[in-house]
Amino acid sequence: MRINRLSKTLLWAVSAVVLSFIYVPILVVVANSFSTSSTLTWPPPGFTTEWWTRALTNEGALAAISTSIIVALASTAIALLLGTVLSFALQRFEFFGKSTVNLLVVLPIALPGIVTGIALNNAFKTIMGVQLGWATIIVAHATFCVVTVFNNVFARLKRVGTSLDEASSDLGAGIWTTFRLVTFPQIRSALFAGGLLSFALSFDEIIVTTFTAGSGVQTLPIFILDNMFRPNQAPIVAVIAVVMILIAIVPIYIAQRLTTSDQR
Amino acid sequence: MASTPAIRLRGLTKKFGPVTAVDGVDLDIAAGEFFSMLGPSGSGKTTVLRMIAGFEAPTSGHVELFGKDVTGDAPFDRDVNTVFQDYALFPHMSVIDNVAYGLRVRGVNAKDRLAQAEDALALVRLEGYGERNPSQLSGGQRQRVALARALVVEPKVLLLDEPLGALDLKLREQMQVELKDIQRRLGITFIFVTHDQEEALTLSDRIAVFNEGGIVQLGTAEEIYRNPQTPFVANFVGTSAVFTADEAKSILGSKGACSVRPEHIDIVRGKAPAGTITAKGIVFDTIFLGASTRVIVDLDGDKRVAVLEQNDLSRTPSHRGDTVTVAIHPQFLSPLS
Numbered sequence: 001m002r003i004n005r006l007s008k009t010l011l012w013a014v015s016a017v018v019l020s021f022i023y024v025p026i027l028v029v030v031a032n033s034f035s036t037s038s039t040l041t042w043p044p045p046g047f048t049t050e051w052w053t054r055a056l057t058n059e060g061a062l063a064a065i066s067t068s069i070i071v072a073l074a075s076t077a078i079a080l081l082l083g084t085v086l087s088f089a090l091q092r093f094e095f096f097g098k099s100t101v102n103l104l105v106v107l108p109i110a111l112p113g114i115v116t117g118i119a120l121n122n123a124f125k126t127i128m129g130v131q132l133g134w135a136t137i138i139v140a141h142a143t144f145c146v147v148t149v150f151n152n153v154f155a156r157l158k159r160v161g162t163s164l165d166e167a168s169s170d171l172g173a174g175i176w177t178t179f180r181l182v183t184f185p186q187i188r189s190a191l192f193a194g195g196l197l198s199f200a201l202s203f204d205e206i207i208v209t210t211f212t213a214g215s216g217v218q219t220l221p222i223f224i225l226d227n228m229f230r231p232n233q234a235p236i237v238a239v240i241a242v243v244m245i246l247i248a249i250v251p252i253y254i255a256q257r258l259t260t261s262d263q264r
Numbered sequence: 265m266a267s268t269p270a271i272r273l274r275g276l277t278k279k280f281g282p283v284t285a286v287d288g289v290d291l292d293i294a295a296g297e298f299f300s301m302l303g304p305s306g307s308g309k310t311t312v313l314r315m316i317a318g319f320e321a322p323t324s325g326h327v328e329l330f331g332k333d334v335t336g337d338a339p340f341d342r343d344v345n346t347v348f349q350d351y352a353l354f355p356h357m358s359v360i361d362n363v364a365y366g367l368r369v370r371g372v373n374a375k376d377r378l379a380q381a382e383d384a385l386a387l388v389r390l391e392g393y394g395e396r397n398p399s400q401l402s403g404g405q406r407q408r409v410a411l412a413r414a415l416v417v418e419p420k421v422l423l424l425d426e427p428l429g430a431l432d433l434k435l436r437e438q439m440q441v442e443l444k445d446i447q448r449r450l451g452i453t454f455i456f457v458t459h460d461q462e463e464a465l466t467l468s469d470r471i472a473v474f475n476e477g478g479i480v481q482l483g484t485a486e487e488i489y490r491n492p493q494t495p496f497v498a499n500f501v502g503t504s505a506v507f508t509a510d511e512a513k514s515i516l517g518s519k520g521a522c523s524v525r526p527e528h529i530d531i532v533r534g535k536a537p538a539g540t541i542t543a544k545g546i547v548f549d550t551i552f553l554g555a556s557t558r559v560i561v562d563l564d565g566d567k568r569v570a571v572l573e574q575n576d577l578s579r580t581p582s583h584r585g586d587t588v589t590v591a592i593h594p595q596f597l598s599p600l601s
Contacts, residue, residue, distance in 0.1 A: 166319055167352035169339040171366035171417060181369070185356045 026245065033238035040234045055239035064223035065243065071134070071219060072202040075141035076149075079198045080191060082142070083149025091157040109147040116143065117211030124212065132214025140212040141205060145198035152194035153187055160186045193258045196251035203248060220244060268331040270295040270421050270453040271316060275325035278311050285311045287477040288325065293455060293470075295330070295420075298447050300456045300464040303474030304500065309457050312474075313423050316455065317346050330420060344421040345414035349429055351406045353398040359409050360385070360394030366417035384412040387446065404435045411446070421453040428463065440466055461501045465489060473497050489525075491598045498523035498600065505529070505569035506600070515565045516541050516592070521600040526572035528596035531559060531588050533580060540591040545569075547586040557581070561590060 003011070028042060033051055035044030055061050089095075090102050108116060120140045124130045164186065168178040206221040213222065224240055227233040269292040278286040286308040293299045301309040314320040316327055318339035326335040334342050345366070353362050360381050361368075367377035385391055388408035398406060407427060414422055424443075428436045444467055447454045458464050464471050465485040473481045473488060473496075481488055481497045488501055498504035504523040512518050518541065536542045545563035552575075559571045559582050571590060573579060582588060 163348055163350055163352040164354060166317075166339070167346070167348060167354070167413075168365070168369075170317060170319075170344075170346045171369060171413065172340045173365075173369040174340055177369050181365075182354055 029238050029241050030245075033235060033242050035235060035238075038232045038235060040238065051235035051239050055236045055243075058236060060218070060223060060227075061236065061240055064218050064220045065240075067217055068203055068220040069247075071137050071141060072199045074138045075145045075202045076195050076198045078138070078142040079145035079149045080195050083146045083194060083198075084153050084187075084191065086146070087150050087153040087157055091154055092162070105150055106147055108144045113205070113207030114211075116140070117208040120208065121211040132212060133217055136212045136214070137209055137217060137219065140208050141202040144205075144208075145202055148197040148201060149191070149194035152190040152197075156187050156190035189258050193255040196255040200248050200251050200255075204244065267295065269293055269328075270297070270330060271455065272328040272331075273312070273316075273325065274328075276312065276315060276322050276327065277324045278308075278315060278320060279323045284477055286315070286322075289477075289479060291472060291479065291482070293453060295453055296451050298444065298454045298456065298467055298469045300458060300468035300471045301474055302458055302461060302464040302471050302501070304459055307474040308477040309472075309474040310425060313346075313425055313455065313457050316421075317344055317423055318342050343419055344423055345417060345419035346423040346425065347407075347410045347414050347427045349426045351398075351410040353406055353409055353413070355398055357398075358394065359390070359396050359398060359401070362398065362409055363394075363413045363416055365413060370417070380416055381412070384416040385409075387415065388412045388442075403430055404439065407431065407439065411443075415446075415450070419452065421455060422447075424454060424456045426457055426459070428458075428460075436463070443467065465501070471501075473501065475500070492523055493601045495521075495523065495600060498598070503570060504598075505567075507567070511565070511567055512597075515543050515563055515567055516597070518594070518597060522597040523600055524569075524592055524597050526558065526570040528592060529569060529571045530591045531561070531571055531573060531582060532591045533588075536589060536591040537593075540593055541597075542589050542591050544587065544589055547582045547584055547588055549584055550582055561588060563590070 031044055032040050032042075034047050034049065035041070035051075036046035036048045037044060086105055090098060090105070117140075120136070120143070121132075124132060124136050130136060160183075164182050165178055168182040169175075173181065204221055205219075206225065209219050209222060213219065218226070220240065221244075224237050224244075228237050271291070271293040273289050273291040276286055276289040276291075277284070289308075289312055291312075301312060303309045311320060315322050318334070318337060318341075322335065326333055328334065329343060353359075354365065357365070360378060363384050364372075364377040364381035367380060372380070382391070382394065385394060388411050390405060390408050390412065393401070393405065393409075398409065401409065407430075410427070427443075428439050431439060440463060443454070443456075456464070456467060465488075468485055470482065470484055471488055472479045475496050481493050483491075488497065492498035492501060492504065495506045498506050502525065504525055506523045507516060507521060509519075509521045512520060512522055516522075530540075532542070543563045543565075545561040548560040548562050548568065550560070551558040555575060557573050557575055559573055560568060561571055562568050569590070573582070
């Protein structure tokens with residue numbers, strides 16, 4: 001499409017403003033993590049790597065990082081398994097109540113986190129009588145992680161169709177051989193993309209986590225929230241925020257690259 | 265049929281919900297036959313093929329393969345292979361791996377299966393294409409790979425689902441010749457599904473014409489072309505002028521419903537040959553086709569027929585509005601049931 005000079009300049013300007021609005025505050029956080037001031041002031045009065053050293057030797061912070069990574073890995077593993085099985089069931093088979101099940105599977109991603117959080121908290125504590133902790137966070141995260149894997153694999157299965165599977169079985173391959181040699185290679189990148197998104201979702205989740213973590217386990221977002229307003233902790237929080245940005249950006253970037261390269 | 269047929273279908277029926285896609289098909293296909301299932305889309309021919317391959321389970325009836333009932337068998341337990349309409353080549357495998365796939369899942373070792381796959385590629389004249397990716401091939405080449413992949417496992421019966429549908433005319437004609445040649449050389453049974461009547465007439469030993477879930481006529485190409493038994497066949501396989509019993513009586517003075525091919529109607533100037541049935545009419549239009557001209561004539565009694573005239577030197581061209589006499593030899597009137 002051809003557009004004139006003025007419109008072009010305007011569009012550039014609007015895009016620049018919107019993107020700055022998103023990214024400048026993030027850059028400020030990065031700058032603050034190297035600031036000599038112990039509160040989040042602007043402009044930073046001087047440069048230091050003290051906070052980085054302190055943060056990276058802070059036991060609470062390190063424990064929170066590893067908790068978050070373990071929770072994200074575990075809930076992603078559950079999501080990959082259940083999401084794949086669900087998408088096969090809903091894409092390849094006909095059964096009574098199929099569209100209802102489909103809606104119920106996708107719904108958790110649209111539900112407000114606070115609703116999911118309260119509901120799960122209630123279910124774990126009063127109905128099932130389970131102690132809140134690792135397992136409850138992982139299960140809670142898996143409820144929405146399943147959806148991202150499901151959506152990716154479901155769409156892929158729909159696009160790939162059944163003719164390759166039929167060709168494989170026609171040529172003498174049993175069900176498992178067909179899955180291993182034909183179906184799985186076709187959905188591998190969708191699984192990878194879904195898994196990365198699921199990891200990223202779990203990694204920065206805070207609302208549902210607040211309701212399902214109990215007092216013993218602290219994920220990274222909860223650690224940040226707790227320490228944000230404590231005296232002299234602000235720069236350490238900034239350091240951790242930068243670490244989180246790095247951990248979250250990489251999978252999203254890879255996932256996006258994968259999806260676009262598949263769509264060619 | 266004296267020997268056991270390659271395929272025997274009995275009372276084969278398939279319902280999708282309230283829709284009956286295939287309605288009680290009985291059919292015997294002999295070993296080594298090039299058999300076509302011809303019909304418009306939705307006539308049930310592809311569903312019959314998919315039930316022979318094992319992709320669809322029949323609602324009732326059964327499928328026998330060389331005398332053995334395979335109705336309940338999975339596709340991978342049947343000695344038939346399919347060439348799919350969309351080729352269904354595995355996009356993540358090279359051409360040679362695609363062709364060798366059937367051998368690989370049968371546990372043939374790498375060296376033997378690659379050698380056999382090379383032979384199969386040679387059979388479809390694609391030597392040296394093994395290392396390429398399916399996406400790097402043209403439609404016609406993909407078609408050949410699909411054929412080689414199905415043939416490499418030496419099936420007793422090869423099912424072809426509109427295999428030439430996506431190719432352009434020239435390539436299609438070339439592939440028809442090659443398919444026929446391969447079928448003759450290997451001597452295996454080919455079951456060919458198509459909606460293209462010309463393709464079916466060209467290739468087949470026998471043709472089953474499908475309509476609305478059932479076989480409406482079964483016979484050799486010549487039988488079906490010369491003696492279509494229903495108005496549907498008369499106009500689906502080639503074109504015909506179809507006369508109902510009443511029209512035949514009033515216009516042709518003959519008994520019973522019948523059909524006649526355009527090339528068997530003549531426009532006569534002067535005296536009609538002895539023994540022919542004649543009728544008068546007015547030329548409605550003429551369509552020049554190169555070697556011949558199609559003349560549309562409105563016969564007295566409100567019946568429009570097409571006449572195919574060869575464009576040789578002796579012909580006087582017809583024009584719109586001419587009053588003409590048409591003549592038909594009675595032996596070319598094919599009675600309809």
